[in-house]
Amino acid sequence: MENKDYFKTETFSLHNVKSNDFIDTDELLKLINDENLKQKIINKYSLDKNYVIEIEKIEYLYQLIYQYSKKFNLVRLEAKESDVTCQLKFDTKDKKPAFIFKIKNGNENELIYDLIEAEGIYDSVALFYNSKSLSQYVKSMSKNYKKRELLADLNDSWAKYYEKNQESIKTKLFRILNHKENYYLKSINSAAFKEYGIAESFVMTILELNKFKISNPNTEFLISSVSLSESKLDLIISQKKSISLGEVGFLRSSISIRNEDQGNTSFGVYSTLEFFPKATEKNKIYLFPNRDESKIDNSIRSSHTVSGENFIETFANVSELFNAGEKLSAEFEFYSKADSYDELRAKIEHKIKNTNSPFRKVKKLADLFSREKTGQINNLETLLKICAASNEIEMEYDLKFKLRYLISNVLLYNSNNY
Incomplete structure (x- = not known):
């Protein structure tokens, strides 16, 4: 795949996929880059010795996560706003626009980069100009080739402003993806932003599911839906046991694991219902209860600024969310107050x-x-x-x-x- 294909969220079908239904914990831990977080996970789940985790088609999903999470190197660059400018370039052939950020004097763990040029992806342009109340204005320039010089004028005006107002200059974290000679500005955050990405969410989910299985040996899981990009994960995992709804069909209690790690986004686990109508048992409907009913909490969410301990704790109640699905399904009925x-x-x-x-x-x-x-x-x-x-x-x-x-x-x- 081309680099930019990794930035688009793709849904993967598991039908007819050949895969081992097991993975060992040593392989799983290879997905965690942060050694401090890795050690916390090892301590939490007693992973000093390697052991096998069995879930249907888990090897295939592991390989996908590995491919997407290891494609790029991440550069966490702290730089002053006054040292960052943005240019609008258009491809000479198809005139496709690209916002190019020039970041001077960026600092990563005391390593200074004189200059990095990175193409803006995701919402990085909006994040850069939001504080200046200019994001919509700047994005509108990309629709007209003739307006590209206006951005240079904007840079000049802000450079003059920063010269006279040094106290207004803020230092921000520029999160940059690197592959070979290519750099992409993924997000702009504060230094408090932690790297809890798709790999970290995947690892925690699998470890918690395995913990659940140890306590409930008759429980089996299946991977129902996989949507993935370099920065986004939406994974639905269901219990194989079905719950009959009589003539209407049947459903399975499920969880949805979601992570977006660009911008001011979050990660979490959500209670889900995978419903199969009687009329078409090969197709399904994913139902997401969005109200906490009968004092049942149906989601657990956290921001990317929480500590490693709190990150791990976010996934500690996966079993309760499966149980929430069971409780919701016990009172489950489709809306019956409609006239038709x-x-x-x-x-x-x-x-x-x-x-x-x-x-x-x-x-x-x-x-x-x-x-x-x-x-x-x-x-x-x-x-x-x-x-x-x-x-x-x-x-x-x-x-x-x-x-x-x-x-x-x-x-x-x-x-x-x-």
Whole structure:
């Protein structure tokens, strides 16, 4: 893959994947770069001696995580705002825009970099200009080749401002990805930002699942959904044991592990329900309860500034989140106060087709929920079949994530927010 392919979130199918269903803990620990954090994990889980962890297709997932987390070297560069400028360049062939940051006198553990030029990726441009209230203005320049010189004028004006207002200059952490001769500015944070990335979240999840299995030897897990980029993880793991909902179908208690480690984002574990409608048992619907009901907490989240101990503790209650799924499923019913099931379909269709909808360009999705294509929905079975089919439509990861929440909120709460 090209470097930039690693910055796009991709969903991986585990169907027909050949993989060992085990991995040893020594291999798992190779994913942890921070030696201090690694030692805390070894102490917490008694990993002085190597042992085997068994989860279906775990080797395949490990290789994916290894590939994405080890592709780039990370440079944590502290630099003054006054020593950083940004240029807008356009490719000579296709005129594609790129924001190039020039960072002078950057310091990484007392190692000084005279100059690093890094292409801005993710939200780094917005993060750099937000404090100046200029992010929208700067991003708008990328739409017009002729406006590229305006950014140079902006740099000059801020250089003059910093000369007269030295006390306003702040030092920030510029997190830069490096592969061979290429540098990419991933994020701009404070020095308190800790490197808890996709690999660290994966390792903690697997160790906690194994701990759960030791206490509950009849429990088996399966990897249900994998979405991954260099900085983003969305992993759904389900218990194999199914819970019958009679004629409606069955579901599995699941957890969703999420981590975004650029910008002011977070990581955490969320209780999830993997539902299989009776009408289409090969397709499924992921349901995300977003309300803490009956005093059941359905998520545990932390910021990237917590201590190593608190990072580890974030994952310590994975078993409780599985139990939360069990408790929620015991009272589980699809929204029953709607006048008709077609009303629920219409709520999803409205959100998909409205003027500001991010889904408008996904024609298959619009057709799937349209009255013209689908007809009147008179029963729950048909509605659930359509919802399950939507999960199979190819679309960008962020759209798929929003769609899952939209359907969850309609089916669980009669609300079409996401």
